[in-house]
Amino acid sequence: MFAKIKTxxxxxxxxSYTIDTLIGQGRxxxxxxxxxxxxxxxxxxxFKTKMFIKNAKxxxxxxxxxxxxxxxxxxxxxxxxxxxxxxxxxxxxxYGLTIKELLFKKHHKFSDKEIYEIGSKLIGIIKYLHHNxxxxxxxxxxxxxxxxxxxxxVDFGLARWSNNQYPFDMDYSYLGDFLLYLFYxxxxxxxxxxxxxxxxxxxxxxxxxxxLKKLLRxxxxxxxxxxxxxxxxxxxxx
Amino acid sequence: MSSFSRSSRGRNYKSGNHGSSHYxxxxxxxxxFEGFGSGSGRRNHNNQNVYETQNLPRNQQAVTNQPINNQNxxxxxxxxxxxxxxxxFCLQCGQKVxxxxxxxNCGEKLPPGAKFCLSCGTKVN
Numbered sequence: 001m002f003a004k005i006k007t008x009x010x011x012x013x014x015x016s017y018t019i020d021t022l023i024g025q026g027r028x029x030x031x032x033x034x035x036x037x038x039x040x041x042x043x044x045x046x047f048k049t050k051m052f053i054k055n056a057k058x059x060x061x062x063x064x065x066x067x068x069x070x071x072x073x074x075x076x077x078x079x080x081x082x083x084x085x086x087x088x089x090x091x092x093x094x095y096g097l098t099i100k101e102l103l104f105k106k107h108h109k110f111s112d113k114e115i116y117e118i119g120s121k122l123i124g125i126i127k128y129l130h131h132n133x134x135x136x137x138x139x140x141x142x143x144x145x146x147x148x149x150x151x152x153x154v155d156f157g158l159a160r161w162s163n164n165q166y167p168f169d170m171d172y173s174y175l176g177d178f179l180l181y182l183f184y185x186x187x188x189x190x191x192x193x194x195x196x197x198x199x200x201x202x203x204x205x206x207x208x209x210x211x212l213k214k215l216l217r218x219x220x221x222x223x224x225x226x227x228x229x230x231x232x233x234x235x236x237x238x
Numbered sequence: 239m240s241s242f243s244r245s246s247r248g249r250n251y252k253s254g255n256h257g258s259s260h261y262x263x264x265x266x267x268x269x270x271f272e273g274f275g276s277g278s279g280r281r282n283h284n285n286q287n288v289y290e291t292q293n294l295p296r297n298q299q300a301v302t303n304q305p306i307n308n309q310n311x312x313x314x315x316x317x318x319x320x321x322x323x324x325x326x327f328c329l330q331c332g333q334k335v336x337x338x339x340x341x342x343n344c345g346e347k348l349p350p351g352a353k354f355c356l357s358c359g360t361k362v363n
Contacts, residue, residue, distance in 0.1 A: 015332075060322045060329060067326035080332035104264045137250065170250045177252035184261035197255045216254030 005030060015081045017042060017090065024142075027051065028157060033093065042078060046088035062156045063089065065134055073125045073152055094154060096147030099178070103141060103185055110182045113238045118144075119179055120236075121151035123229045126171050129153075130225045135162040139174035141181050169221050172228060176215030208235050 009019045009032060017034040024031050029047040036042060052059060066077035066089075079090035099118075102108040110118070122144060129136055137158040145152040160166040180198050187202065199209050199218075211231055213219045222228045312321040312335060319330035327334055346357035353362055 060325070063327065063329055064322050064324040068324050077326055079334075080327040080329055082330060082332055100264070166250075173251040173254075176254065177256075180256070181261050184258060187258055187262070189258035189262050195259070196257045198257050198261070201257050213254065217251060218254040 014044065014086050014088075015079075015083060015090075017044060017081075019044065028055075029088065041093035043075070043091040043093050044081070044088050045091055046086055049085070049087070052087055061160055065159045065161070066091075066156055069129070069132060069134070071125075071128055073121075073128070073150075074156070075152070075154055091154075094145055094147075094152040096145035096150065096152060098142045099144045099146060099181065100141040102146060103181060108185065110185045112236070115179070115182045116236045116238055117149065118146060118151055118182065119232055120229070122153065122175065122178070123225065123232055125151065125153045126175065127225045127229060129159075130162070130168050130171070133161050134159055135166045135168050135171055137166065137170050137174070139171055139178055141178060144178065168225065169217070171225075172215045172221055173217060175228070176212050179212065179215075205235070211235055 005025070006022050009030075010021060012019050014034070016037050019032045019034045021033045022030065023033050023043065027048075028051045029045060032044045032046065034042050034044045047059065063077060063080065066075070070076070075092040075094050077089060078092055081088050081090060097106070102110075122139070126136070126139070136153065136156065137160060138155055139153065143153060143155045145154060162168050180202075183202050183204070184198075189201075199213065202209075204212070210219065214221050215228070222231070312323070313319070314321050314328040314331060314333050314335075316333040317328060317331040319328055321328050321335055325335065344355060344358040344360070346355050348355060348362060354360065355362065
């Protein structure tokens with residue numbers, strides 16, 4: 001499948017961009033790395049026609065939300081392309097490897113210091129989003145980039161303006177799950193530990209466990225991202 | 239981009255009871271969704287937590303920057319399509335929309351929240 005898409009698109013010129021490589025694909029479309037005529041790297045997010053028509057109204061959210069946000073820690077919306085059967089967004093290219101790549105391709109083990117650095121920076125991004133009324137809803141290891149200390153959050157395909165249907169604590173839950181991936185990078189599993197939950201397996205303090213339980217809603221969660229930030233900085237500082 | 243809303247069924251939260259068997263693995267689909275990411279196949283954890291139906295936190299009522307639903311949409315000058323309020327681009331033809339405010343008297347660009355034009359002093363509506 002990847003090979004077929006590569007053959008079809010790589011090297012092809014779409015609007016004023018030339019496609020260099022396929023970055024990835026999902027249910028809703030395909031992402032390409034491309035460059036503009038003035039050699040600026042961009043990401044082209046091409047929507048699958050069927051999915052785009054089916055979700056036409058919902059697709060607006062990503063464009064409108066990215067249009068309203070202006071921060072170096074999230075990609076900017078640079079344009080919309082609709083030509084020759086190619087419908088997609090032009091997004092700012094961000095450097096770095098995803099946390100998923102670092103964990104499962106590079107087998108990187110995150111130190112407590114790195115977890116603190118990544119966690120605090122990611123919370124800073126969530127804080128910016130929440131203060132602007134946006135809930136991301138997809139804070140997962142393939143959507144967080146890490147590059148020499150810089151953290152970037154990408155893929156706003158599921159982002160929404162927060163309301164009763166899309167409360168901010170959705171992001172707390174994903175943040176808790178995200179942090180657990182980092183903690184497990186140094187965990188050596190044995191056959192006997194397979195069925196145990198994280199709060200039994202991981203060597204964390206009681207306060208740290210309670211913090212994560214609150215994020216994951218095993219206990220009443222936090223009122224705001226400011227509270228999450230304050231507690232995280234206090235409990236995980238090395 | 240999700241094809242349907244799961245929040246009403248309480249599925250927009252991660253399960254809080256996983257262990258190493260979950261976090262030491264890539265996931266069912268491996269690299270399939272990597273890099274693009276809506277990843278709906280793997281995000282659909284049905285949370286069984288006790289506090290799922292608790293009252294919403296206080297900040298969930300305070301939402302800023304959200305375009306008003308019934309606000310007039312802009313019509314694209316290039317293709318006449320309706321542009322959703324707040325979008326920097328026409329979602330049909332890609333035409334850039336100028337969303338920065340400017341003085342209607344002298345055309346000077348206005349800083350956010352300005353009540354008067356800094357150039358000619360005209361009151362901003």
